Amino acid sequence: MLDYSHNHLFVLASLTIALIAGFSGLSLLQGASQMTVPVRKIVVSIAAVILGSGIWSMHFVAMLGLELPVAYYFDPLITLISALTAILFMGLALLIVHFGTRTRAKIMLAGVIMGSGIAAMHYIGMSGMELCVPSYTVPQVVMAFAASIALSMASFQVSYGHRSARNIVLGTFGFGIAVFAVHFIAMAGTGFTQSAAHATFVPPMSRGVLAFGVTLSAFVLSGSFLLSGVTFATRLGGSPEAGAVSSGPDLEPADEIVPVAVAHGEEAVQLSECRIPYESDSRTHFINPSSVSAIRAEGHYTVLYSGESKLFCPWSISEAETRIGAGPFVRTHRSYLVNLDHVTSFERKKDNGVCYFEQTPALPKVPVSRSRLADVRNRLGM
Structure with a gap:
């Protein structure tokens, strides 16, 4: 087994990415259940992409900080599949809580789906490593999935138990900590060995290309964070835009009141x-x-x-x-x-x-x- 460590700056950056994605997605969804169905579908889809991309970006920012004594690369197709997995699982979880009557059972089910998606994305992404082979036992994988599901259920309960600004903020930390903790819980039970093909392998995607993709994803998430933050702040400050649900141009001011x-x-x-x-x-x-x-x-x-x-x-x-x-x-x-x-x-x-x-x-x-x-x-x- 190879010895490995993590760059602390990348670890901190990965947590920041998870928190940014969590706030952007959850604040965007505030009030979504009161929107018309077509608009709600669009908003939920965008939020699923933001949250799923946040899970994926957190994972690969942390992986860029993985320090091994040998070179390693990632298969581009498997890396893409891992990103789509996170987005699809988050989309399914959000569909459950934003369509139909929201119940505690639905909130818990959404947490199970989100937790399964986080862990599945992690192991799919890890399977794409080249030149260096990750290894883990069944009990270690089960432990990672269990932790992921438990933390995700708690995060959903906080975020959707009551849809207030306070819950959005607390849910952001719940989401970020869930994604961050699952990655490092899984990594704690992972070992690495050098691949036999190391000497003749030609990497299909260098770590530089991966870093470019992760940086682009982080930039988009940061933009979403800023836009969501402005909307969130105006709601707290009582600006008319807090109506993102409001504004009634079709209703004229009531100049004449008819007694009823x-x-x-x-x-x-x-x-x-x-x-x-x-x-x-x-x-x-x-x-x-x-x-x-x-x-x-x-x-x-x-x-x-x-x-x-x-x-x-x-x-x-x-x-x-x-x-x-x-x-x-x-x-x-x-x-x-x-x-x-x-x-x-x-x-x-x-x-x-x-x-x-x-x-x-x-x-x-x-x-x-x-x-x-x-x-x-x-x-x-x-």
Whole structure:
């Protein structure tokens, strides 16, 4: 067996790449489940490429820092296959959590798939080494896969247990540490021997070419990181762009308010008494609450759903509930305030429910939590 070590600068660079990819992909996906299906498919695909490329880049940046007493190279086809493996596994994991109802079981399954993809990419990439042959035992491989799956499940649980800015940041560290740790856990159980073909071998792809490819990938990831960081910062700062989901050019400012009386139980409320602000085109506009189907929490702010439009509102979900007051609006979930006049149907699940809005393409359905189920059913007259 050959003695080997790692260049500490490359080790640090590999961790940085993993963190950059994790933040870029996860922040891009924030709010993706509220997008239309065609747009969501595009966003999920881009995120899969970013996260998968991050896994691949982290691995080969670390491999460029592998110091062996003999020269070694990588087969270009196997190297490409390893990159595509990471992207495809990440794509499948993201499809599971961003399409259909998101449950804890789905989040855990996505973590299993991601973890399997990270470990599979590592061993496929290692199998492409030329002149130097890596070797490992079955228990060592099983240990690497187990660690990868456990860390990835934890990362997905943190990232998707609650979709807040804090969880995105924590999920970034979870993703980066998972990818980084799996590589070096696997490397700790790997030995290297010199290939018999060492004397006559002509490398199909030098390490310089690999370094060029990894550098290009890292550059693209860094660009994605900067763009994602700007969007993430504007959301935290309350800029109108925090609406990346918002901006309603089709809705004109409410210059004239038509009083709407809505009766619920024994109460009648004039919704015209309160107008809801939203940000668009660097201005603050106002919309009548009766035109809003639902309000969703987005960090310290909210998103208003009206027809096909999603509008960024500077109010928090609690402030919106207080200001709008009684009437047709009811809290169905800690993140949702629903206008019952826009609910077209209701579905009871095991211990929760779903409100549907056939006239609101921007938000076709809203969950009803178990603790609020009885109140919502009562308000709906069920």
